[in-house]
Amino acid sequence: MCGITGVFDIREQRTPERERLHRMNESQHHRGPDEGDLHIEPGVGFGHRRLSVIDIATGQQPIFNDDKTVALVFNGEVYNYLELMDELRGHGYVFRTKSxxxxxxRAWEHWGEDCVHHLRGMFAFMVHDRRRDCLFMARDRMGVKPLHYAVTEDGWLLFGSELKxxxxxxxxxxxxxxxxIEAYFALGYVPDPWTIYKHAKKxxxxxxxxxxxxxxxxxxxRYxxxxxxxxxxxxxxxxxxEMRRRLSESVKLRLKAEVPLGAFLSGGVDSSAVVAAMAQLDxxxxxxxxxxxxxxxxNETEFAKMVADRYKTNHRVEVVGSDDFGLVDTLAHLxxxxxADSSAIPTYRVCELARKHVTVALSGDGGDETFGGYRRYKMHMMEERMRSAFPLAVRRGVFGPLAKLYPKADWAPRVFRAKTTFQAIARSSVDAYFNTMGLVRDPMREQLFSSKLKRELQGWNAIEIFHDHARRAGTDDPLALIQYIDLHTYLPGDINTKVDRASMAHSLEVREPLMDHPLVEWSATLPSSLKLRGQEGKYxxxxxMEPMLPHDVxxxxKMGFSVPLARWxxxxxxxxxxxxxxxGALAQTGWFEPSTIARMLDQHERGALDHSQPLWVLLMFDAFLRNAGLGASSERVNGQRAA
Incomplete structure (x- = not known):
């Protein structure tokens, strides 16, 4: 696991400046504190920071072929590399390392661009081939590892694991x-392939x-x-x-390491299943x-303890104060x-704890998207039955006005909070799911965004992201459709981004057995009735897992990795x-209506309405502006002065 970066001259063969490349590489020192190296030749420069996990002795990068006409920098793990080496030896290739x-x-030398079809794992890599005078980049199927790139005005292609x-x-x-901005305020993250900057992409x-x-x-x-x-x-x-067999195989592939290895254990189904499989293999x-x-x-630690006790794990627990909000500016930098996913705070803490004892940790991420586990899936399917009972025009005419009339009753028991349900029934399936996933929903964004920002948006709405994915989904099944959307938006944009940055901040490698692509492909062949049955998700x-885990787990x-935002x-x-x-910096952009922000602050502080999500989204946007040096110097949230 590591950080990669580099430059490629797309026009000529200018020699990159070593100082710039060094600066790019060292900005990601946290991703690979064990070793770092640069490679520079006319037209291209590669940088690499290494976290040594496999082939510690000879796995340094950049790595080359025999005559040094092919160079590679790589972030991630290819779990089938031993089998791949055996296959390539059969084609006459000789290996100098065990990496x-x-x-x-060698896969690039043999298959060229199609090498990606032979790789099983999490990866982002760049290959420079001097003979073909080209640069090739690829990212893993599930988006576990990140890769950013940009083209400068003077013709340099820049790339790096992190945008920094x-x-x-x-x-x-x-x-x-x-x-x-529109996508971030709607979803809480900037989805692929965009970044916050107009001239950079993921x-x-x-x-x-x-x-x-x-x-x-x-x-x-798309490959x-x-x-x-x-x-x-x-x-x-x-x-x-078959699930137990595939889980065991996926976990076994991810146990290869020359450093201490462990697992996150939240007490939820997914991480508990991974730990149970690990215990049976070791x-x-x-x-x-x-x-x-x-x-x-x-707090879920009592359920984690049930699993730890059952499998007699070396279990470590740390208790975090419920006022652990001093990471706001740290997160903006990471x-x-x-x-705006506030669970980045406990994720940062659990990675911090894990790194004290291991260098590699297995996680349960991806299980909800793959097997149909989110609570919102159950609600969506209930609403879908209502949507299927009436034509869209009827639903818009009846439930649309009800949604507008019904108050936003955050203070009421959940059963009486019907406004969102009415909104969902009045929409199409994709529009309703977008509304469900929204952190700052359409009516609030309409009030929050200034006329200046609206002019710049020219009527564009982030809902188009969901429609684009829905058109490619190739299924009309309502559960499969929203799973497909999540696998292309929420999982890589939110979950994988959160875990990658939080773990790499502590030089910790996290592996993801439930995102093994053959497992995901197999699950996608199963009828939706096996995933969601009645009110039981991940059926x-x-x-x-019944033979392997306690019934209460x-x-x-489902609890989730939450923090008390409203109270904070x-x-x-x-x-x-x-x-x-x-x-602060946000107020000076001219993109937001001051009166709307003032009203939200007042209503939230008085307890009249819960605006914790949109206020947190705003707060993290302000923190980003300050960290990027794009706003005025102001008080940091943790009390320190901004640089």
């Missing part, structure tokens, strides 16, 4: 993209890009997508047996870690662009939030 990096080099490495070059115009999951010198940089090519066929002829007993006790909260409403997955209500913003963060939003 998966060299396996990619591209900014460190100094040639990127840090012009904010208004569409990225390479989307399952995509590759070939750049030839002397030619314009074209659009990336993989998940197909929800739902056509497997299998009953729940067979599905459960005679040594598994190293597990959990973060607890001093507020019992957010994520490089606006990012067949839980059935599969499998069938308790009414209490200890109240003044800092008001100062940031009314007098």
């Amino acid at each position: 998966d990096s060299e396996a990619i080099v 490495s591209i900014v460190a070059h100094g040639g990127l115009r840090q012009e904010i993209d208004p569409r990225a 390479l989307a999951p399952g995509h590759r890009l070939l750049v030839k010198r002397g030619q314009p940089v074209g659009e990336p090519q 993989w997508d998940v197909k929800f066929t739902l056509d497997a002829k299998i009953d729940e007993v067979e599905a459960a047996e 005679s040594q006790p598994v190293n597990t870690c959990s973060i607890g909260f001093d507020d019992p409403k957010f 994520y490089d662009e606006p990012y 067949f997955f839980k059935k599969a 499998l069938y308790r209500p 913003l009414r209490g200890p963060l109240r003044e800092a939030t008001r100062n940031a939003l009314q007098r």
Whole structure:
């Protein structure tokens, strides 16, 4: 695991400046504190920071082929590299190392751009081929590992694991993209392939890009997508047996390491299943870690302890105070662009705890998207039954007005909070799911955005992102459709981004057995009735785990990795939030209506309405502006002065 960066001259063969490349590389030192190196030749420069996990002795990068006409920098793990090496030896290739990096080099030599089809794992890599005078980049299918790139006005292609490495070059115009603002306020993150900057992009999951010198940089090519066929002829007993077999295989692939290895154990179904599989594959006790909260409403450690006790793991728990909000500016630095998932705070803490004891940790991320586990899926399917009962015109005419008339009753018991349900029934399936996923929904964004920002948006709405993915989904099944959307938006844009930056901040490698692409492909062949049955999400997955996990872990209500935002913003963060939003960098952009922000602050502080989500989204946008040096100096949220 590591950080990669570099430059490629798309016009000529100018020699890159070593000082710039060094600066880009060192901006990602946290991703690879063990070793770092640069490679510079006419027209190209590569930088690499290494976190040594596999082939510690000979796995240094950049790595080359025999005559040094092919160079590679690579971030991630290719789990089938030993099998891949054996296959390539059969084609006459000789290996000098035991590293998966060299396996990619040989795969490129043999298959060229199609090498990606032979890789199983999480990866982002760049290959420079001097003979073909080209640069090739690729990102893994599920978007576990990040890759950013940009083209400067003077013809340099820049790339890096994190956006900060591209900014460190100094040639990127840090012009904010208004569409990225709209997408961020709608979803809480900037989705692929955009970044917050108009002139930089993320390479989307399952995509590759070939750049030839002397030619314009074209659009990336999709090399993989998940197909929800739902056509497997299998009953729940067979599905459960196959699930256990595939989980064991996926976990076993991810146990290869020459450094201490463990797992996150939250007490939820997914991380518990991964730990159970690890314990059955290794005679040594598994190293597990959990973060607890001093507020019992957010604490799952008792369920984690059930699993730890059952499998006699080396279990470590740390309790985080419920007022652990001092990371706001740290997060802004880590994520490089606006990012509003508040669970980044406990994720940062659990990575911090894990790194004290291990260098590699397995996680349960991806299980909800793959197996149908989110609570919102159940609600969406209930609403879908209502939507299917009446034509769209009727629903708009009846439920649309009800949604407008019904008050936003945050104070009421959940059963009486019908406004969102009415809104959902009045919409199409995709529009309704977008509304469900919204952090700052359409009516609030309409009030919040200034006329200046609206002019720059020219009527564009982030809902188009969901429609674009829905058109490619190839399924009319309502559950499969929203799973497909999540696998292309929420999973890579929110979950994988959160875990990558939080873990790499502590030089910790996180591996993801439930995002193994053959497992995801297989799950997509299963009927939706095996995933969501009645009110039970992840139905067949839980059935599969019944012999391996306590009933209370499998069938308790889902809690999630939450923090008490509403209380923070009414209490200890109240003044800092008001100062940031009314007098800080955000207030000076001219993109937001001051009167709307003032009203939201007042209503939230009085307890009249819960505006914690939109206020947090605003607060993290202000923190981004300050961290990027794009706003006025103001008080940091943790009390320190801004640089």
